[in-house]
Amino acid sequence: MYRIFILRYRAYNTCHVNAVFIISVRAAEALSIRIKDLDLDSNPSKLFVRREYAKTRTDTTIFLTDEVAHQLKSWLDYKYRTRRIYHTGEQDWKTITEYIRPAKKDTELIFAVYQIVKT
Helix, strand or coil: CHHHHHHHHHHHHHHHHHHHHCCCCCHHHHHCCEHHHEECCCCCCEEEECCCCCCCCCCEEEECCHHHHHHHHHHHHHHCCCEEEEEECCCCCCEEEEEECCCCCCCCECCCCCCCCCC
């Protein structure tokens, strides 16, 4: 369990740090990136920085290196992976296992933590 947490933290941290330093965006700009702001299918990949988060208050398009594009794709694959959820039944108290994949919305932030809550 501890090792899985460390690997997850390293994947998140590496991707975010590269977004800040290699692409040369500010931390607030990197944390405000939505899925629809990324165009990873084009060559070269592009990132759109919205004006409300930019220091100069102007929209900016940034071209990404192949390394950063690959890390962002890996992070998104990891973030929206299929997860195994355990919970107990309400009547018989047996353990129930479900496999859930989070829905991918274009308006979600890339570096926001996603948590599945069973209701």
